[in-house]
Amino acid sequence: MKVTLRIQRYNPERDSEPYYQEFIVEAGDEKERILDLLLQVKWKYDGTLTFRRSCAHGVCGSDGMRINGKNRLACSTLLRDVNYKKPIVIEPLPSIPIVKDLIVDMSDFYKKYEAVKPYLINNSPPPEHERYQSNEDAEKLFESAKCILCGCCTTSCPSSWSDENYIGPAALLKAYRFVFDTRDEAADERLDVVDTPDGAWRCHTIFNCVEACPKEINITWHISKLKKRLAEREM
Amino acid sequence: MIKHQYDVVIVGAGGAGLRAALEIPEGFSCAVLSKVFPTRSHTGAAQGGIGASLGNEEEDSWEWHMFDTVKGSDYLGDQDAIEIMAKDAVRAIIELEHMGMPFSRTPEGKIAQRRFGGHTRPENPDDPDSKRVAVKRSCYSADRTGHIMLHTLYENCIKQKVHFFSEYFVTDLVMSGKSCAGVVAMDIATSEIHVFHAKAVMLATGGYGRVFRITSNAHVGTGDGFSFVYNNGLPLQDMEFVQFHPTGLWKLGILISEAARGEGGILLNNKGERFMERYAPTVKDLAPRDMVSRAIITEIREGRGFKGSDGTSYVQLDVSHLPKEVLNDKLPEITGFARTYLGVEPTKEPIPIQPTAHYAMGGIPTTVDAEVTRDKKRTTVTGLYAAGEAACVSVHGSNRLGTNSLLDLIVFGRRGGKAIAKFIKDAEFAPLPEDAAERTIARIDTLMNSKGKEKVGALRTELQEKMMEKVGIFRNEKDLTEMTAEIKSLRERYKEVSIDDKGKVFNTDLMEALELGNLIETAEPIIHGALVRQESRGAHSREDFPNRDDKKWLKHTLIYKTDGKPKIDFKPVSITRFQPKERKY
Numbered sequence: 044m045k046v047t048l049r050i051q052r053y054n055p056e057r058d059s060e061p062y063y064q065e066f067i068v069e070a071g072d073e074k075e076r077i078l079d080l081l082l083q084v085k086w087k088y089d090g091t092l093t094f095r096r097s098c099a100h101g102v103c104g105s106d107g108m109r110i111n112g113k114n115r116l117a118c119s120t121l122l123r124d125v126n127y128k129k130p131i132v133i134e135p136l137p138s139i140p141i142v143k144d145l146i147v148d149m150s151d152f153y154k155k156y157e158a159v160k161p162y163l164i165n166n167s168p169p170p171e172h173e174r175y176q177s178n179e180d181a182e183k184l185f186e187s188a189k190c191i192l193c194g195c196c197t198t199s200c201p202s203s204w205s206d207e208n209y210i211g212p213a214a215l216l217k218a219y220r221f222v223f224d225t226r227d228e229a230a231d232e233r234l235d236v237v238d239t240p241d242g243a244w245r246c247h248t249i250f251n252c253v254e255a256c257p258k259e260i261n262i263t264w265h266i267s268k269l270k271k272r273l274a275e276r277e278m
Numbered sequence: 279m280i281k282h283q284y285d286v287v288i289v290g291a292g293g294a295g296l297r298a299a300l301e302i303p304e305g306f307s308c309a310v311l312s313k314v315f316p317t318r319s320h321t322g323a324a325q326g327g328i329g330a331s332l333g334n335e336e337e338d339s340w341e342w343h344m345f346d347t348v349k350g351s352d353y354l355g356d357q358d359a360i361e362i363m364a365k366d367a368v369r370a371i372i373e374l375e376h377m378g379m380p381f382s383r384t385p386e387g388k389i390a391q392r393r394f395g396g397h398t399r400p401e402n403p404d405d406p407d408s409k410r411v412a413v414k415r416s417c418y419s420a421d422r423t424g425h426i427m428l429h430t431l432y433e434n435c436i437k438q439k440v441h442f443f444s445e446y447f448v449t450d451l452v453m454s455g456k457s458c459a460g461v462v463a464m465d466i467a468t469s470e471i472h473v474f475h476a477k478a479v480m481l482a483t484g485g486y487g488r489v490f491r492i493t494s495n496a497h498v499g500t501g502d503g504f505s506f507v508y509n510n511g512l513p514l515q516d517m518e519f520v521q522f523h524p525t526g527l528w529k530l531g532i533l534i535s536e537a538a539r540g541e542g543g544i545l546l547n548n549k550g551e552r553f554m555e556r557y558a559p560t561v562k563d564l565a566p567r568d569m570v571s572r573a574i575i576t577e578i579r580e581g582r583g584f585k586g587s588d589g590t591s592y593v594q595l596d597v598s599h600l601p602k603e604v605l606n607d608k609l610p611e612i613t614g615f616a617r618t619y620l621g622v623e624p625t626k627e628p629i630p631i632q633p634t635a636h637y638a639m640g641g642i643p644t645t646v647d648a649e650v651t652r653d654k655k656r657t658t659v660t661g662l663y664a665a666g667e668a669a670c671v672s673v674h675g676s677n678r679l680g681t682n683s684l685l686d687l688i689v690f691g692r693r694g695g696k697a698i699a700k701f702i703k704d705a706e707f708a709p710l711p712e713d714a715a716e717r718t719i720a721r722i723d724t725l726m727n728s729k730g731k732e733k734v735g736a737l738r739t740e741l742q743e744k745m746m747e748k749v750g751i752f753r754n755e756k757d758l759t760e761m762t763a764e765i766k767s768l769r770e771r772y773k774e775v776s777i778d779d780k781g782k783v784f785n786t787d788l789m790e791a792l793e794l795g796n797l798i799e800t801a802e803p804i805i806h807g808a809l810v811r812q813e814s815r816g817a818h819s820r821e822d823f824p825n826r827d828d829k830k831w832l833k834h835t836l837i838y839k840t841d842g843k844p845k846i847d848f849k850p851v852s853i854t855r856f857q858p859k860e861r862k863y
Contacts, residue, residue, distance in 0.1 A: 056781045071588075074621060086735025090778030090787035095314075098496040100532045100615060102425055103318040119618060142467070143784045149315070162433035163378025173375040175387030182607070184380040185419065188426055192317055226378065 046070045046122065048080060049130040050092065053141050061141065065130060073123035077131070078106055081117055081145075094145035101257055104191030107198075108145050109134040114195035114255040136198040152194050155210045159218040159236050164229035180225045187220040187265055189258045196252035196262055208241040212252035212262045215243055219265040222272060234273055243269050279715055280472045284309040284441075285702045287461055287476040289448045289503065291316035293424075293687030294666025294694070295482030296431035298648075299440045301695025306702055309474060311446040311463055313498060313789075316432045320484050320496045321687065324424025325535035325611060326394060327416030328374075328688075329681035330367035334388040335414035340364040341855075342399050343415060347682060348856045350396040350566045351639075351675025352816035352826065354516070354834070356852035359646045359671045363682070363689050370688045371417050379430040381419050382608070389417045392608075393540040396566035396679040396863075412540075412564050416681045421535050421611045427684060446472065447789055449718040451479065451506045451662070454708035458650075458662035461506075462718045466789060469782040471719060475710045478698045480663040481506065481642060481650075482691065486800045488793075490635035490750070491742040494526055494533035500793040501800030503668040507642050508799055512652055512659065513836040513847070515670040516640035517800075518807030518818050521678055522751050524570035526634025528592040530619055534612045534631060536680040539563040541604050543597040545574070546628060547582035553593075558863040565863045568677040568817040571633040575751050584630065594628035633751060639678055639817065640807070641670035643836065643849070648694025654836060654849040661701075661708060665694040672834065675851075676816025725791045730774030734791050737775065741768055741797060749805055754821040758809040762843075765802050772798055803837040806844045810835060828858050 053061040095105040101119035140148040197211035252262040291312035302308040331338040344364035382390040391414040398410035419426040452460040483503030487495020557573040558565035583591040642664040650662040748757035779787035813827040834849040
């Protein structure tokens, strides 16, 4: 069957502003990945179409983009997930600078991720064996550790849109990952980073991040746990 | 052109590259170059676990792990290297845990372990010769072990302030006489050429899965590191050994971890038979990957596969009988893949699967300290190191056991990092040749200005389909000979490739064209290695030579690029503790 992709294009070497271009592609069935349709455009019709991609099954986080108005991974979105009877609109992730076509500048996103000290801090000498942790405590981390840093959440968040200094849901989720790790000793350092107007308190529980997350992480729940921890610390 | 000078340059930011970077001491400069942001590396796609004889769930020992790896390799693995890996595994896992990696845990809070293909223990621990049964040796974080490990290593690199050059695409080595003096790279964002002058270079560039049509590998798996070495007159080792993972999602090749079978999943043919009982009566579905992949193709060839509407065939992986908690807590990712990509509900129905090109056992020959070697006497190349899937130590021989790849990354990535740290203390920079970037600049100019009629996408698809058809799980002289001619012609046609994108910013059209060149250069030694080796061993199955032939072929192949037919040489296998025996499970 034929499907139309309406893709936002922008080449900084040529264009003064983004525009849309339509391509008609051939899809085998409803289970075709949007990524494969983009690759079809690139390999068959227009080699200049530019986007990031790598694993093609939702674990590397390269191909976050806006598909029919929702932030998603092109490799985890199938035709049957969208209305393909009409042109499928594909745009770069919103609210961050566009580099070219569907590629955005993620440097600010990574900077905020690094700000929460995303690594275990434990200065006590480690035992000879592993540090013990209950499976329950380990599994509390797994949801947040699932994050693939695709940027779908942060760029879907109205608080991020209106406040460029807001650290954003992805960085807060990473803060949770370490604050709630029973092996970590630096919860306070991280809580200091997020206990600011541009930190956890900027989250107004709009839930856009939850809706956008391709790994189905309940990010807002994790942020609310962080807020609760901050409030308890205040007491 | 921009020049840089670093004591160390590491190419690739997957498990091996990141682990190596952590060993470079303060006071020395180290740059890690990666064509993708580090956490996008393909290590993150590994699912099932990391092998180590912690013995947290049942009795285990490094000798048993070593024996299994030797036997799994069909006796082609170098036993000195395998001994180092199996012994070091326990320390390496504990270290990851101390670095902060979240693991699934036992009720006592220790690292949990599960069964995996080819990992066994003697049924009676006091009698090493007793029947071998599956052992719980794989340490895991649900079924996202690679992702969690990759992030943990990257996090530790941030902590240690490792200097990354993200989205820099390395195009060539800089050789200075017989030493390596650095690399040439293209900044993808600007197309600017950078020359990195270094005392030591490590290639941690991963595999070549994209040589094949059906693969579990990411689009980035284009054999870059292999082609750099091959194009610079250095040998590649054991390239004929390509691992096809038995359980890729049908048609897509997406990995469904062996952990699914480790947790109790079984394979079924169209008669509803658990066919692995016939091929590996003791360990059944947990036989090593080469055997299971062959069994699946045999079932399909003999009419016991399922046929899809498009004419392609598959068998089934059934996990529907497993408890819901196991599926949800221990296999959440792969059950999700089945739902998302095939619309199959694994709690209720079997998953259609087929073998998928997964892993390069062969690669850049190295010592156990990741030093690249140039000949059968294992003479080292000053300043050049390789680790991870790109390297061939060889710990995997002709067939890798599941869970040994993540282990390989952290054991030999670290050893390589330590060897480099020692080397750079006294080493001088080898002189940087004036023309270091010339070959790269010429390649790029040719592609940018070409008006040829060949297109990257079509040529790559042709390569991938032919490799699948003629150099896949079963091979024979006729197909392989035909393929040697094909690859020659593909290489000629590659000269006629033209691209659409003539710009400088994020020219992924250019990048894909360069990667296609690397794929073609990597395919050649795979084909020629497979043609030369007239026996069946591990993942290399010759229909015309169905038996293993230790007398003639218990040796590594080394393959060198020439202007004509590649030159082949051989290197002895290190055999220390275990004499070759028939390989039965």
